[in-house]
Amino acid sequence: MRQPDFRTPAIGITSLELEARLLRLWETSPGLKGFLTSVDHKQIGIRYIVTAFAFLALGGIEALAMRLQLAGPNLTLLTPAEYNQLFSTHGMTMIFLYAAPVLSGFSNYLWPLLLGSRDMAFPRLNALSYWIYLASGLFLYAGFLTGNGPNDGWFNYVPYASRDFNPGLNEDFYALGMVFLGISTTVGAANFIVTAFRTRAPGMSINRLPIMVWGTLTASVANVIVVPAVSLAFFMLWMDRQFGTQFFDPAGGGQPLLWQHLFWIFGHPWVYAIVLPAMGMVSDGLPVFCRRPLVGYSLVALSTVATMILGFGVWVHHMFATGLPGLGLSFFSAASIVIILPSAVAVFAWIATIRLGRPVITTAFLFFSSMILLFVIGGVSGFMTASVPVDWQLTDTYFVVAHLHYVLIGINVFPVVGATYFWFPKMTGRMLDEQLGRWNFWTMFLGFNLAFLPMHLTGLLGMPRRVYTYNDYGGWHALNLITSIGAFVFAIGVLLLFVNVLRSLRSGAVAGKNPWDAPTLEWSVSSPPPPYNFAVIPTLASRHPLWEDRLGNQGVVSNMERGMLLDEGKETIATTALDAAPDMVLEMPEDSAAPVLLTLGLAVLFVALLLKVWLAVGIGAAIAALALLAWFWPRSELRERTPAHG
Amino acid sequence: MVEAALSKPENLPVGPIGRHGVGWWGISTLIVSEAALFGYLLFAYFYTGATAPAGWLLEPAPRLTLALPNTILLLLSSVVAWWAEQGIVKRRRPQALIGFGVAFLMGAGFIAVQWLEWRSKTFSLGTSSYASLYFVTGGVHIAHVLVGLVILIVIFGWTALDFFSPRRRLVVSAAVLYWYFITIASVLVFSTYYLTPYLGFGQ
Numbered sequence: 110m111r112q113p114d115f116r117t118p119a120i121g122i123t124s125l126e127l128e129a130r131l132l133r134l135w136e137t138s139p140g141l142k143g144f145l146t147s148v149d150h151k152q153i154g155i156r157y158i159v160t161a162f163a164f165l166a167l168g169g170i171e172a173l174a175m176r177l178q179l180a181g182p183n184l185t186l187l188t189p190a191e192y193n194q195l196f197s198t199h200g201m202t203m204i205f206l207y208a209a210p211v212l213s214g215f216s217n218y219l220w221p222l223l224l225g226s227r228d229m230a231f232p233r234l235n236a237l238s239y240w241i242y243l244a245s246g247l248f249l250y251a252g253f254l255t256g257n258g259p260n261d262g263w264f265n266y267v268p269y270a271s272r273d274f275n276p277g278l279n280e281d282f283y284a285l286g287m288v289f290l291g292i293s294t295t296v297g298a299a300n301f302i303v304t305a306f307r308t309r310a311p312g313m314s315i316n317r318l319p320i321m322v323w324g325t326l327t328a329s330v331a332n333v334i335v336v337p338a339v340s341l342a343f344f345m346l347w348m349d350r351q352f353g354t355q356f357f358d359p360a361g362g363g364q365p366l367l368w369q370h371l372f373w374i375f376g377h378p379w380v381y382a383i384v385l386p387a388m389g390m391v392s393d394g395l396p397v398f399c400r401r402p403l404v405g406y407s408l409v410a411l412s413t414v415a416t417m418i419l420g421f422g423v424w425v426h427h428m429f430a431t432g433l434p435g436l437g438l439s440f441f442s443a444a445s446i447v448i449i450l451p452s453a454v455a456v457f458a459w460i461a462t463i464r465l466g467r468p469v470i471t472t473a474f475l476f477f478s479s480m481i482l483l484f485v486i487g488g489v490s491g492f493m494t495a496s497v498p499v500d501w502q503l504t505d506t507y508f509v510v511a512h513l514h515y516v517l518i519g520i521n522v523f524p525v526v527g528a529t530y531f532w533f534p535k536m537t538g539r540m541l542d543e544q545l546g547r548w549n550f551w552t553m554f555l556g557f558n559l560a561f562l563p564m565h566l567t568g569l570l571g572m573p574r575r576v577y578t579y580n581d582y583g584g585w586h587a588l589n590l591i592t593s594i595g596a597f598v599f600a601i602g603v604l605l606l607f608v609n610v611l612r613s614l615r616s617g618a619v620a621g622k623n624p625w626d627a628p629t630l631e632w633s634v635s636s637p638p639p640p641y642n643f644a645v646i647p648t649l650a651s652r653h654p655l656w657e658d659r660l661g662n663q664g665v666v667s668n669m670e671r672g673m674l675l676d677e678g679k680e681t682i683a684t685t686a687l688d689a690a691p692d693m694v695l696e697m698p699e700d701s702a703a704p705v706l707l708t709l710g711l712a713v714l715f716v717a718l719l720l721k722v723w724l725a726v727g728i729g730a731a732i733a734a735l736a737l738l739a740w741f742w743p744r745s746e747l748r749e750r751t752p753a754h755g
Numbered sequence: 756m757v758e759a760a761l762s763k764p765e766n767l768p769v770g771p772i773g774r775h776g777v778g779w780w781g782i783s784t785l786i787v788s789e790a791a792l793f794g795y796l797l798f799a800y801f802y803t804g805a806t807a808p809a810g811w812l813l814e815p816a817p818r819l820t821l822a823l824p825n826t827i828l829l830l831l832s833s834v835v836a837w838w839a840e841q842g843i844v845k846r847r848r849p850q851a852l853i854g855f856g857v858a859f860l861m862g863a864g865f866i867a868v869q870w871l872e873w874r875s876k877t878f879s880l881g882t883s884s885y886a887s888l889y890f891v892t893g894g895v896h897i898a899h900v901l902v903g904l905v906i907l908i909v910i911f912g913w914t915a916l917d918f919f920s921p922r923r924r925l926v927v928s929a930a931v932l933y934w935y936f937i938t939i940a941s942v943l944v945f946s947t948y949y950l951t952p953y954l955g956f957g958q
C-alpha cells in the first residue's frame with residue numbers, strides 16, 4: 110500500500126459515522142489483554158490515581174500506628190526497630206509512591222483533554238511509566254512486608270544506612286527500589302515535556318496553556334535533570350554495601366556529606382515537583398468556582414517556572430547543621446528566602462481571584478481555597494527555617510515535621526482531593542455527593558489542623574523527631590495526645606472521601622459534559638470522554654474556549670465543532686512548540702505488550718540484583734532487551750520505515 | 756489563526772520526515788537526563804577530591820599512553836557514525852553499512868583498550884574512594900558504550916533489511932545522536948580523571 114508522505118488534513122464536522130470510525134481505531138480491546146497492553150492515557154491515568162490512593166491509605170495506616178505509639182509517654186506498642194521502619198516507610202510511601210504519582214495520574218488523564226489532543230506524545234512510554242511505578246512500589250513494599258523496609262528515614266543518611274550499622278537487606282531493598290522507580294519518573298517526565306511542547310491543539314499557543322500544564326511541565330523538566338542524582342546516590346550506597354566501594358566511608362577516603370548533597374540536589378527540586386502541579390490544579394480549578402478567569406495568568410505561569418529555577422539552588426538548607434562553610438550557607442539561605450516572591454505571586458493571584466469573583470461554595474472550592482491558608486502557614490514556617498540560626502534551633506525537632514506536613518498535605522493532598530471532586534464527573538460521568546463532601550472537607554480540615562498546628566509547639570518545646578517514644582519531663586504529653594486525636598480525625602476524613610467515591614461511582618448524579626460550567630477544553634467532550642477524546646481536533650482562539658461568549662472579546666471564537674478529522678488511521682496532530690501551528694500528522698501506536706514485558710524484565714533484573722543471582726540478572730536484562738527491540742522495531746504504519754516494505 | 760487553520764489547511768508531513776518528529780524530542784530529553792547523570796558522577800569526583808586530605812589521588816600523574824588514544828578513537832567513531840547516517844540520507848546503503856560496522860568495531864576496540872587500562876591499575880574497586888569513583892564512573896560509561904554497541908548493531912541490521920530512506924530514518928538519526936552523546940561523555944570522563952591532576956586538582 111502506498112502511503113503519502115504529505116497530506117492536507119481533511120476539515121469537517123462531527124458525525125456519527127466519524128465517531129464510529131474513530132472508536133474502532135482508538136478503542137482498547139476488552140479483557141486481560143486490553144488491560145495489559147492498553148496505551149490509552151485515560152486508563153493509565155486512572156490506574157495511576159487508584160494506585161497512588163492505595164499507597165496513601167497504606168502510608169496513612171503506618172502514620173496512625175505511630176500516632177498510637179506516641180499518644181502518651183513511655184508507650185510500648187511498637188519496638189524502636191518497628192518504629193524506625195514505620196516512619197521510614199511512611200515517608201517513602203507518601204513522598205515517592207503517593208505524592209508524585211497521584212499528580213502524574215491526574216496529568217496523564219487530563220493533559221490530552223486539556224491540550225485538545227487524542228493522546229500523549231508517547232503512549233507506550235506512558236504505559237511503561239505506570240507499570241514500572243507499580244512494579245517498583247511492589248518491590249519496595251515486598252521489603253517492608255518481609256521486615257526489610259527502609260529504616261533510616263526517607264532521606265536515609267549514611268553512615269546509618271551503611272552496612273556496618275545496618276547489615277540487613279533493608280537498605281538494599283530501598284536502594285534498588287528507588288533506582289527502579291527513578292526510571293518511571295524519568296520516562297514519565299520526558300513524555301510530559303514532549304507532549305506539552307508538541308501535541309497541543311492548533312492555536313493553543315504557549316500563553317494559553319492551563320496553569321496545571323505549566324506546573325507539571327516545570328516539574329517534569331526538574332525531574333529529568335535531578336532524578337539521576339538520587340538514582341546515582343542510591344546506586345553508590347548499594348555498591349558501598351555490597352561491593353566494598355568507599356564512596357561514603359571516611360575510613361576509605363569517602364565523604365558522607367556526598368550522600369546528603371546528591372540526595373538534596375534531587376530532594377529539594379523534588380518537593381517543588383510534588384507541589385507545583387497541585388498548585389496548578391488550584392489555579393485552574395478555583396477560578397471556575399469564582400466564575401471568572403484567574404487573576405494574573407502570566408505572572409502565575411512565570412512564577413511557577415521561577416519557583417523551579419530557584420528551587421535548583423536551595424538544597425543546602427537541608428544541610429545547615431552539617432558544618433559547611435558560612436559563606437555557602439548564606440547563599441543558600443538567601444535563595445531559600447527569595448523563593449517566597451514567586452510563591453506570594455500565586456497566593457495573591459488566588460486571593461484576588463476570589464475577591465474579584467462571585468464564589469460558588471462547593472466541596473472542590475473549599476479544598477482549593479483552604480489550600481491557600483495551609484500554604485501560607487507552611488510557607489511561613491519554611492521561611493523561618495530558611496534562616497540559618499533559626500534552623501539550627503529547629504532542625505531535627507517536630508517543628509520541621511509540622512512544616513513539611515503543612516506543605517505536603519496542604520499543597521498536595523488538599524488540592525488533589527479538590528481536584529478529585531472537580532474532575533471525578535469528567536472521569537466517571539457521575540458527580541461526587543456534595544453533602545458527604547462537606548463532611549469530608551471539614552473532617553479533613555479540622556483533623557489536619559488539630560494534628561499539625563500544635564506540633565509546631567511540640568517542636569519549639571524541643572521534642573526531637575524520629576524517636577519512638579518520650580518521657581514526660583518535657584511537657585510534650587498533652588500536645589502529642591492532641592496530635593494523635595487529630596490524626597485519627599483526619600484519617601476519618603480521608604475515609605469519607607473513599608466512601609464518597611465508591612458510593613458515587615454507582616449512584617452519583619449523572620454529570621453531563623460540563624457540570625461546573627467550566628471554560629477549558631476537557632469540558633467540551635462527553636463525561637467520560639470517548640477513547641479518541643475529540644472527534645474533530647479543536648482549534649483555539651483563547652485561553653477559555655467555553656467562556657468566549659461571556660468574556661466579551663469580540664471576534665475571538667475557538668472552534669470545537671469543525672476541525673481536522675484525522676480519521677485515516679490512529680492519528681493526532683503535532684503543532685509547533687510556541688505558536689501551536691499545525692506541524693505534522695502524528696501516527697499513534699496501537700496497544701502494545703512491549704511496556705509490560707519491559708517492566709517484567711526489569712523487575713526480574715532488580716530482584717536478581719537484590720539476591721545477587723547473576724544468571725537471573727542476565728535473564729531479566731535479556732527480556733528487557735527483547736522488549737525494547739520489539740518496541741523500536743520500525744513500523745511502516747508509524748511511518749518509521751520506507752513504504753516499500755509496508 | 757483559527758480561520759486560517761480551518762479555511763486553508765496546509766499540506767503537512769505524515770509521520771516523521773528526516774529528523775523532524777516527536778521521537779527527536781524524546782531522544783534529546785533522554786540525553787539531557789543521561790548528561791545530568793554524568794554531571795553528578797563528575798560532581799562526586801570533584802567534591803570528594805576537594806574535601807579529601809592530601810594524598811587522595813592514587814595517581815598524581817596518570818599515564819596517558821592508552822587512555823588518550825582510546826578517547827580519540829571513540830571520538831572519531833562519532834565521525835564515522837555521522838558518515839554512516841549520511842549514507843542513508845544520500846541513498847548510499849553500502850556506505851551506511853560500512854559506517855555502522857566500522858563505528859561498532861571502533862566502540863568495541865575502545866572497550867578492549869579500556870579493559871587493558873583497568874588491568875594495568877595497581878588499585879581496585881575497594882581500595883579507596885578515589886579508586887571507587889574511578890572504576891564506577893568508567894564502568895557507567897562503559898555500560899553506556901555497550902548499550903550503544905547493541906544499538907549500532909541493530910541499526911546495522913535494519914539498514915541491511917533496507918528499512919530506511921532519506922525521509923524515513925528518524926530511528927537512525929536518534930541512534931547516531933545517542934552515540935555522539937556517549938563519545939562526548941568519554942571526553943569529559945577522560946579529562947576529569949586523566950587531565951585535571953596535571954592542572955593541579957587534588958594535588
